[in-house]
Amino acid sequence: MSIKAVIFDIGGVCYLGRMKSAFKELSKELNSKDVINIYHQNEEKLLKGELEIKDFCMLVSKKVKMNHNDIHKTIIKVWKNYFIPNKELLIIIHKLSKKYKIACLSNATKFDTELDKITGFDKIFNPYINSCDYGLVKSNKEFLLLVLKKLNLKASECVIIDDYELNVKVSESLGFKAIHFKNNIQLEENLISLGLKFS
Template identity: 30%
Template sequence: MAIKNIIFDFGGVVMDWNPRYFFKDHFKDDEKMEHFLKNIATDEWNAEQDRGRTLAEGTEIQVAKHPEWEKEIRAYYDNWTTMLKSEIPHNVAVLRKLEHSKYHLFGLTNWSAETFPYALENYDFFKIFQNKIVVSGTEKLIKPDPTIWEVLLERYKIKAEESVFIDDNAKNIELAKSLGFICIHIKNDTDLEKELRDLGVAF
């Protein structure tokens, strides 16, 4: 079946986000920083904000659990924009090449509804999606819950088997494959344009 749609995850695909970009200078101690990110401000905790919990609520919950880390926990979302370092140029270049192609472009991202507007305002390539973006924090659903892919499919009346899904998270790729999507798993050395061309995508 011919490919009609190309769906981008954002973090790790077109945006370089990492809390270490802020906390490296904050701690000036890599061991302490890694302890904090592994045990206090964990990926699982941040994911709940991506699922729709407010930043304020998430912060207070964690401060109550770890009062000795209050300063660092409060610094997390206060300095979130520093963690959003830049776009990922080679993948954004591919997105720009696709802008005037025959394919329909979509975004499917795990991102807090409170912080995503900053990215929209500060990185012009998001306009390429023409607002066809499903944001986990807005939907109160998060990958790899299959329901969030179903939201995308139903909202835009598209079919999984006609769609390429691009993500850097192996669990998300695995789930998308099970739903019938054609998938590209982004790794550090992935040549996204080559991967798409190998699938028959024409630029």
């Protein structure tokens, strides 16, 4: 069956930069390591949209000498500095978009989707699906089935790209063609080996 859609993860694929480095900088900006612990304690709730970012910032404000609005602004500033759009990949996406549907399926918090609005990633993908908007994460197969419903395609008609190996395996178990993203050159080679045409 021919491929009709390419589905991208965003963090670690469309953005260069890692959470560990961003949190190290955020700890410096807030002069506190508590933000890392508070984030990890609430990560799943943030990813599922069960904890609003204002409420998260208020939790952090109890540990640092800063109000929740300033904490929010600081987080977005750090995100902008540390999560840089993968420009080479954007060129590949543009080429692919001439022949295939281009979708996003991402485990993302509202901080991440706010950054997407700044960088324009929210306009590149259709559908643009984030965990925080649906209360589901990629470890739940229902989340992967959701993108198929939105695309009106079968799993075998889609290639899914993710930097997290477990997500790749879950995708493959549902019949998706899946690529474990490591770098742009490897991705291009893998796409070509799957028969995708772009130039």
